[in-house]
Amino acid sequence: MGQGIDPSRQIRPRLSLSPAQVYNAGKPGRGSFRAYFRTPDCCWQIGWPCYEGSSLLDALVAVPSSKGGPHLSTHRSANLANSLGQALSTPFNRFLLALEHKDFLTLWTANLCAGSAAWALIVSRAVLADEYTELYLWVGVVTFAAMIPRVFSTVITGFLADRFNRQTVLQWTYTLNLAHNLVLAALVMLGVVNIWILVVLSLFNGTLRSAQMTTTQSLVPNLVPRELLPNAVALNEATQQGSRFVGGLVAWLVANYYGIEPVFWACSLLYAIGLVQVARIATRSTGVMDARRGFLGNLVSGFSYVYSRPPVLAMILIVLGHCSLTMSYEALLPVIAQEKLAAGEEGAGFLIMGVGFGALITAVWLAGVQGDRTRGMLFLIFGITSGLGPIILAISSDPWISLAATIAMGMNQGGFMTITHTVIQTIVDDSVRGRVSGVYSFHVGGSMALANAANAGLVDVSFLNAPLVLSVGGAAFVVAMFLSLTNKPLRTIYFPRPAVAAAA
Incomplete structure (x- = not known):
């Protein structure tokens, strides 16, 4: 059985990708996309819909790397979502993407x-x-x-x-x-x-x-x-x-x-x-010429x-x-x-x-x-x-x-x-x-x-x-x-x- 995530756990994930790299891992305009990064005990998967202008986290999925193997469970934690949202909404990501x-x-x-x-x-x-x-x-x-x-x-x-x-x-x-x-x-x-x-x-x-x-x-x-x-x-x-x-x-x-x-x-x-x-x-790249x-x-x-x-x-x-x-x-x-x-x-x-x-x-x-x-x-x-x-x-x-x-x-x-x-x-x-x-x-x-x-x-x-x-x-x-x-x-x-x- 998958393990639930205790909302009271204060997890401070360390990103292995820059925010811009996480963003570019997706394919905007094609439904949704997933980006991955690791904490000491979890591999986190982040996904959100790719509608124009979207930057809101849609789901957080934890796949524990220990204690029972790779069982998947889903949990939406407001605190964790806010923390990750702040991590991804850096000035570089927003202004210089x-x-x-x-x-x-x-x-x-x-x-x-x-x-x-x-x-x-x-x-x-x-x-x-x-x-x-x-x-x-x-x-x-x-x-x-x-x-x-x-x-x-x-x-x-x-x-x-x-x-x-x-x-x-x-x-x-x-x-x-x-x-x-x-x-x-x-x-x-x-x-x-x-x-x-x-x-x-x-x-x-x-x-x-x-x-x-x-x-x-x-x-x-x-x-x-x-x-x-x-x-x-x-x-x-x-x-x-x-x-x-x-x-x-x-x-x-x-x-x-x-x-x-x-x-x-x-x-x-x-x-x-x-x-x-x-x-x-x-x-x-070129434009289009009208032959007529x-x-x-x-x-x-x-x-x-x-x-x-x-x-x-x-x-x-x-x-x-x-x-x-x-x-x-x-x-x-x-x-x-x-x-x-x-x-x-x-x-x-x-x-x-x-x-x-x-x-x-x-x-x-x-x-x-x-x-x-x-x-x-x-x-x-x-x-x-x-x-x-x-x-x-x-x-x-x-x-x-x-x-x-x-x-x-x-x-x-x-x-x-x-x-x-x-x-x-x-x-x-x-x-x-x-x-x-x-x-x-x-x-x-x-x-x-x-x-x-x-x-x-x-x-x-x-x-x-x-x-x-x-x-x-x-x-x-x-x-x-x-x-x-x-x-x-x-x-x-x-x-x-x-x-x-x-x-x-």
Whole structure:
């Protein structure tokens, strides 16, 4: 006869598998699964149903290894279930579970390196442009050149990401960007670079960076199970947003101790590491081309897909406003750092670092958020508060308050963008994922490029300044978020109906 389990026994099991390994031992979506671990006197079997979002223990089965042999008995102990639930619901299991998939982890590290290099380049090029011309307009032009390729290159890149193997396309973007970084670093070191060379190389770098981001967004959903897609998208966005912190830190530390020139070599090293990682990705994936539509028809199909689906279109339009009004500050940070905070040329990197740090915190935290209702409410809150950080930064003249403001900017803006990517990638068909990612980047990148150039130009107008431009943009987006409550597709995202009520 099987032995019963005394509920009063305080058993503290020692897991032989990590929580993530226990989770991955199952096959989500196929009924239920079992995972095993041992205590000194028992082999425990844990099973629970694999419905989407489930992490509740369903049964605990003890198979004693002594005292009567392998007789099986079932007992549900509330105390033991709670103990095991806590053991399995660790921060790693909840927030970083997608990183247990090797290809996603490889892509994640590559994207972090490339993003950090890109942000360090943005800051360093802005400093060089200011040194060469002493006109903030040229700072905006250089930043504009790095961002405007998202208008004309991402649609083509999205097509390529659906037409060819996404890993191959991504590898080419890293290779060419590494070559660009080496050339730029050599020119800066030799002292032969000028403002026009800086603009041209910024344009080339921006084209490749846009292609890399679009292809990465298309590849991420192919590297993890569907139930982990929100977690994976949030973690990928953590590299996009958190790389501001790493890139800003690199630019600040290197420039502070060695000058601006070595920063470009550091960026080259980061891209080299990213290239090695991308080459290790084993997953092969493509989209689906419609043979009846021809090249041009397939190329623009992303636009027709987005414009014919109100929820997707509404998301892209609200993000367009968000990026234009609250996130187009790259050309303004050198001005604020030098004129308002007297922080010198490394101060812009310090401020970017604060934005990235805040964004990284929020993106990782959002990776553990489950449920559309929670995500929708956070989307609305992050949108409203996104405009407050720039206002605080604009009115502050204290370096520490300014740093706190940039951290707040990063947390709110990063949270808004993370949820945006999660929602879009969840509802878009994989057959057109690359082209939709291209259309998304077309709108977002184009708006940021134009806004950065416009902001820098406005600063050179006598009666305007960087703090005023920042605060007006932030306030305008707060108003836009309240107005968005009148839009039905956005309301369904902010306040989604419960699944049970919808089914009824």
